[in-house]
Amino acid sequence: MGVPLVAVTADRLNVDALTAAIARGASGDGAVTAFTGLVRDHNQGRRVTFLEYEAYEPLAVRALNRILEEARTMWADTRLAVHHRIGRLDIGEASIIIVAASPHRAHAFAACRYAIERVKQIVPIWKHEHFEGGEVWLEGATADPEDEHAKQAAYKIACA
Amino acid sequence: MRVTVKLFARLRDLAGAAELIRDVPAPATVRTVWDSLVAEMPSLAEYERTMSVAVNAEYARMAASVNDGDEVAFLPPVSGG
Numbered sequence: 001m002g003v004p005l006v007a008v009t010a011d012r013l014n015v016d017a018l019t020a021a022i023a024r025g026a027s028g029d030g031a032v033t034a035f036t037g038l039v040r041d042h043n044q045g046r047r048v049t050f051l052e053y054e055a056y057e058p059l060a061v062r063a064l065n066r067i068l069e070e071a072r073t074m075w076a077d078t079r080l081a082v083h084h085r086i087g088r089l090d091i092g093e094a095s096i097i098i099v100a101a102s103p104h105r106a107h108a109f110a111a112c113r114y115a116i117e118r119v120k121q122i123v124p125i126w127k128h129e130h131f132e133g134g135e136v137w138l139e140g141a142t143a144d145p146e147d148e149h150a151k152q153a154a155y156k157i158a159c160a
Numbered sequence: 161m162r163v164t165v166k167l168f169a170r171l172r173d174l175a176g177a178a179e180l181i182r183d184v185p186a187p188a189t190v191r192t193v194w195d196s197l198v199a200e201m202p203s204l205a206e207y208e209r210t211m212s213v214a215v216n217a218e219y220a221r222m223a224a225s226v227n228d229g230d231e232v233a234f235l236p237p238v239s240g241g
Contacts, residue, residue, distance in 0.1 A: 037241050053240070056168055056233055058217035060240075084240060096241055116241055124212070124233075125240030126169035137170040138239035143212040145219055 005080070006064040008055050008125070010087040013094045022081045022101045031105035033112045037096040039089045043138075046131035053086040053095060056124040060084070063123040066145060070118065071100075071111045074155065078102035078111045084125060114158035121150050161186045161228035163193055169236045171211070174203050184226070190215065191222040193232050210237050 003021035015034050023032050039051050064082050071080045084096045098115045102108040119125075122145045127138040144150065165180040172178050175197075184192050190213050198205045213220050214233040226232055 054169055055240075056166065056214070056217070056235060059214055059219070059233070062217065120238070120241045122238070123240045124168065124214075124235050124238055126236065127239045128169070137173070137236070139170070139210070139237040140239040141237055142210050143219070143235060143238045 003081075005068060005082070006061055007083040008057050008060045008064070008086060009083065010085065013083050013085050013097045015094070015097045015099065018081050018083060018097055018099045022079055022099050026079075026101060028103055029101045030103045031108040032099065032101045033105070033108040034100075035096075035098040035112045035116055036094050037116065039091050039093050039095055041091045043129060043131070046129070046133075048091065049130045049132060050091065051089050051095070051130065052128040053084075053089060054126045054128065055084070055086045057086075059124050063143075063145065064119070066122070067115055067118045070151070071114055074114065075102065075107040075111050077104070078107045080111050080115055082115055082119065084119070084123070086125065110158040114154055117154035117157050118151070121147075121154060161188065163188075163226055163229070164231045165193060165197065166231060166233040168233070171204060171207055171234055171236050175201055186228070188226045189222065190220060190224050190226055190232055193226060194222065194234065197234075204234075207234070207236060211235055212238075 079101045081099045100108040100111040121141045122143045212235040
């Protein structure tokens with residue numbers, strides 16, 4: 001069975017497998033970029049002990065596919081894949097991996113950065129942070145895929 | 161008519177349930193469902209301005225119509241990545 005381009009999974013993430021899946025047989029590629037998001041041991045002055053990620057899975061998968069489609073319209077020569085982990089993650093574990101392959105490094109870097117910015121805007125996944133002395137649900141962006149300002153902000157960061 | 165309500169993250173904690181079955185009078189919108197939930201659990205009201213909503217696992221608006229058997233989800237601001 002092949003590695004899917006998009007996944008929301010409780011399994012440990014494998015950036016090598018995702019890179020192999022997206023780079024396979026593409027002799028026109030000049031660049032592959034990979035981003036790995038990690039669980040870190042501190043946040044806003046708190047000592048983090050572990051995170052629990054929760055997702056609305058069917059919508060999260062759709063939102064990830066939407067991000068891939070958006071990236072295709074921006075960098076037509078670039079292929080993108082995103083896997084997000086859910087469940088309990090300890091410090092140092094990978095919560096998200098993003099791989100982009102392109103004839104050109106600028107497009108590969110940009111697509112990778114665009115994807116992580118959009119994930120934080122529109123994918124229904126939440127971090128439940130457990131820290132020394134308590135726990136808290138983290139809340140970032142109000143998800144609205146139709147918000148063109150948010151989309152443009154992600155594009156500007158990607159191309160900065 | 162009967163809908164399935166899905167709640168996530170802190171909204172789920174506030175409600176004490178990830179999934180609720182609720183009867184609402186037809187014709188209904190997402191707002192009808194939300195208003196009945198808030199009437200039942202006033203602590204949810206703080207999310208009115210910051211949450212997103214979905215019908216049958218597609219993003220929707222508060223004015224979107226809801227039909228018998230639909231799944232209506234209320235989503236706090238997201239924090240993936």
